[in-house]
Amino acid sequence: MRAVLIIAVTLIQAMVALLCTLAGSWLAFPMVISSVVSTIAATWAVLDVWVTRQVWNQRHGVVSTPSSTARALRRERRQARRAQRAAGRERARIRRRGGAGQLSHP
Structure with missing residues (x-):
């Protein structure tokens, strides 16, 4: 759930950064920087969820x-x-x- 929220916020930030850039607003540069940081955080969150699921499957012996x-x-x-x-x-x-x-x- 946390990863989904972070991804949603990242997408909203990217859209705002794009619109600010197209409008030529002074807010474009800070929004691009925050979008880059949010993208890194979203990637980390998704990897965290993926690794946690892998560890859980390994420890609890999901038989394939x-x-x-x-x-x-x-x-x-x-x-x-x-x-x-x-x-x-x-x-x-x-x-x-x-x-x-x-x-x-x-």
Whole structure:
């Protein structure tokens, strides 16, 4: 958002500088100088946004795999989690019954 505002102000300054130059106003030179400075600031702001997005993508691991591959990996992880939960429930059930190998209740 900040970069968009800086770019908008830079474009307005460039237009005012052009109009002042065409009109032969004394304000033309200061406006051209401020437009150059604003252009540098706008370039910096856009680069800042771009670098920030790149760093965020790199740190948070955006995977560039096709969706079908990602879907298959999610399915495999989900099945592994379900199997792990089922095994945990089975162990808890056996533990409640008094251990493995018991054929009948006392």
